[in-house]
Amino acid sequence: MLRVNKKIEYGIIALLYLAQKEEQTASVREMAVSCSIPEALLSKIMQTMKSKGFVQPVYGNQGGYKLTRSLTDINLLEITQTFQGPIQVAECLSSENHKCPAKALCTIISPMTVLNQKIVTLFESTSLENLANRKTAI
Amino acid sequence: MLRVNKKIEYGIIALLYLAQKEEQTASVREMAVSCSIPEALLSKIMQTMKSKGFVQPVYGNQGGYKLTRSLTDINLLEITQTFQGPIQVAECLSSENHKCPAKALCTIISPMTVLNQKIVTLFESTSLENLANRKTAI
DNA sequence: TCTTATAAGACTAATCTAGTCCAATAACTT
């Protein structure tokens, strides 16, 4: 399936929503209702995005979150890495390479690495601004 | 993570192995040992590949499987579809669109569709021959 | 008939996903 998970999608939708509100804050409830996203889940997602510096919280009444970065500055790779870890089309690629039994004799590590890089590049070069305008960069 | 599953990888490795044996058959055991792939699992994988017409079984002593198609003719998309279903970077894309709560108001279906198509094209235009030569086509 | 294979099905443990629920804390309003 090669799916991006829901946190990534909901996270992006929320960031696009915030961008459209410009400097104003939007509460989790407002975003959840406006975008039909489960509120408790979106709350978790926003916490993660806060910790990564995409948004800034505002406590108390009339509080919520606001964007701290421009959409043109945030790319899809950062978001997916935040919620799904590094893109690795095969488990042995990148960082700790687990325990694939076929590794020693594997004939496809090298092409898988190339394929992986293609996908990484595609994600990296697609900003949220690109997404908002319904296009990918490459 | 965006990972391709093990069946896909093991399946490709097995097909490359068969190709290298040219017209000869190779048994599941031989392939499993030669490639360090769990035998019972590879057996399952080969059954699926037989049902999709990638290989042909030969029963009995000295039996095994042989390739029925050229590596240049098999692309990565077919293999992934065989073992992981259609590529859909978001669950709502393609065929039966499940039940995403955000669907009615979703701001990213359209760009996700474009992104999905990019990945499909990348997979589709990469033949196993390309993989064996350590490159992707696009 | 024996042996070597594939065929097919049921079964499993571990992991990931998409959530929920609850108690705590921060800060604005009145």
Added chain:
DNA sequence: AAGTTATTGGACTAGATTAGTCTTATAAGA
């Protein structure tokens, strides 16, 4: 100061997927 609105952080869950295993049946050459 109290009440209200919000974020925070933790634990918890059902269901799906993954990566296997095991067992029995069947095909066919020697």
